[in-house]
Amino acid sequence: MTVEYQLPEATTATSARVDGVVIGVLLDVPTAQGPVVAFPGCPGDTGLAARTTTPLTREDIGVQVALMFEAGDLAKPLVIGRIQRLPNTTTPAVAHLDGERLEFCAERELVLRCGKASITLTRAGKVIIRGTYLSSRSSGVNRIKGGSVQIN
Numbered sequence: 487m488t489v490e491y492q493l494p495e496a497t498t499a500t501s502a503r504v505d506g507v508v509i510g511v512l513l514d515v516p517t518a519q520g521p522v523v524a525f526p527g528c529p530g531d532t533g534l535a536a537r538t539t540t541p542l543t544r545e546d547i548g549v550q551v552a553l554m555f556e557a558g559d560l561a562k563p564l565v566i567g568r569i570q571r572l573p574n575t576t577t578p579a580v581a582h583l584d585g586e587r588l589e590f591c592a593e594r595e596l597v598l599r600c601g602k603a604s605i606t607l608t609r610a611g612k613v614i615i616r617g618t619y620l621s622s623r624s625s626g627v628n629r630i631k632g633g634s635v636q637i638n
Contacts, residue, residue, distance in 0.1 A: 521565060
């Protein structure tokens with residue numbers, strides 16, 4: 487059994503040569519010629535047909551892809567993969583409701599806001615109440631306790 491391998495055509499001295507990875511955008515998949523990509527310095531106005539080493543679907547259109555070029559030739563892009571989006575690493579606020587109690591949990595800060603009024607709870611233990619008018623009413627004892635109490 488013989489395997490034939492055709493060497494890539496030599497690029498001319500006037501054509502641009504690219505070594506390394508270039509980040510491009512996937513414009514269309516799959517066409518008869520292969521996926522269509524665009525990248526900085528792309529010789530085609532509407533992108534170029536490329537070969538690919540990874541499966542691509544219509545949902546991938548518009549995502550960034552990693553490109554290399556056969557023999558460094560800008561006219562022969564090769565999609566070597568798509569740039570992955572990292573999952574959102576922030577922890578969302580969590581609410582617990584058991585019929586008798588409603589508890590909101592947040593990692594850093596919890597804010598209840600309505601118009602110009604807000605109540606902020608911080609990780610450090612601060613409770614900040616803001617509003618244009620504050621009213622405190624009690625049918626029993628209304629206590630104010632703290633390390634120190636400042637009024638005006």
